[in-house]
Amino acid sequence: MASIAVYSVKGGVGKTTLAVNLAWAAASISRRRTLLWDLDASNGSGFLLGVDAGRKRSADSMFGEKSDPAKLIRPTAYPGLDLLPADESIRDLDRQLDRLGKKKRVAKLTEALGKTYDRIIFDCPPVLNELSAQIMRAADLVIVPLPPSPLSARAFEAVVEEVRGSGKGHPPILPVLSMLDLRRSLHKAAREANPTWPAIPLASAVEQCAVERRPVGAFAPRSPAARAIAQLWTAIEKKLAGKQG
Ligand SMILES: Nc1ncnc2c1ncn2[C@@H]1O[C@H](COP(=O)(O)OP(=O)(O)O)[C@@H](O)[C@H]1O
Numbered sequence: 001m002a003s004i005a006v007y008s009v010k011g012g013v014g015k016t017t018l019a020v021n022l023a024w025a026a027a028s029i030s031r032r033r034t035l036l037w038d039l040d041a042s043n044g045s046g047f048l049l050g051v052d053a054g055r056k057r058s059a060d061s062m063f064g065e066k067s068d069p070a071k072l073i074r075p076t077a078y079p080g081l082d083l084l085p086a087d088e089s090i091r092d093l094d095r096q097l098d099r100l101g102k103k104k105r106v107a108k109l110t111e112a113l114g115k116t117y118d119r120i121i122f123d124c125p126p127v128l129n130e131l132s133a134q135i136m137r138a139a140d141l142v143i144v145p146l147p148p149s150p151l152s153a154r155a156f157e158a159v160v161e162e163v164r165g166s167g168k169g170h171p172p173i174l175p176v177l178s179m180l181d182l183r184r185s186l187h188k189a190a191r192e193a194n195p196t197w198p199a200i201p202l203a204s205a206v207e208q209c210a211v212e213r214r215p216v217g218a219f220a221p222r223s224p225a226a227r228a229i230a231q232l233w234t235a236i237e238k239k240l241a242g243k244q245g
């Protein structure tokens with residue numbers, strides 16, 4: 001099993017969109033048994049996958065001592081892809097984890113879920129706290145979506161610094177230019193300044209995910225965006241293989 005966090009301290013950079021589409025790619029392209037774990041209270045990933053939030057539950061029920069998050073897992077319309085949804089109660093999660101005093105709670109839960117899944121993808125909230133520190137301890141790889149700008153590289157360094165500051169070691173961190181529009185000169189400059197970074201194009205097909213409530217690959221498989229997502233997923237699998245092998 002390998003776990004991948006899609007993370008940034010910023011909101012609106014494309015984390016949820018990327019997490020959902022990568023999870024779909026893991027299940028549909030790589031045929032991995034995949035779990036998308038939504039750790040953001042807005043339940044964005046559930047929405048984008050067409051899975052509605054279930055009954056309100058307390059965050060204790062997932063993170064408490066005797067809890068079993070597996071009971072909260074919901075199937076999606078896609079073979080091999082399940083969702084562990086978030087809801088309002090997860091807002092208090094950071095404090096709950098603090099109170100619990102177990103630094104590896106998320107890592108332990110992830111490990112247990114790894115008996116059932118090959119790939120676990122975290123859709124992270126834009127926070128820097130005990131929860132994000134726990135996610136960094138649990139993840140094998142961290143994907144950081146960055147809107148292209150002359151400051152992309154510095155924005156990435158800032159995230160790396162923050163991750164470093166939140167714990168001793170941290171997993172490898174992969175920057176991704178999200179929402180790249182090469183007709184814009186600043187985006188082009190950002191692309192040229194970071195030629196090796198994977199990129200996802202700014203595309204209406206990606207925006208449409210929120211209308212279709214489906215991943216791009218499910219309704220526009222031949223679009224450049226779907227191809228970019230597939231390519232990124234392949235690069236992620238390569239990185240994971242290099243790490244394990
Ligand atoms: N590649 C893209 N092209 C066009 N719109 C995008 C792209 N990626 C994300 N978006 C849009 O940007 C907004 C924020 O994305 P979201 O994934 O919710 O970000 P976050 O989870 O970081 O807050 C959404 O409206 C989404 O549809």
Ligand SMILES: [Mg+2]
Pocket residue numbers: 015016017040044124
């Ligand atoms: Mg989000």
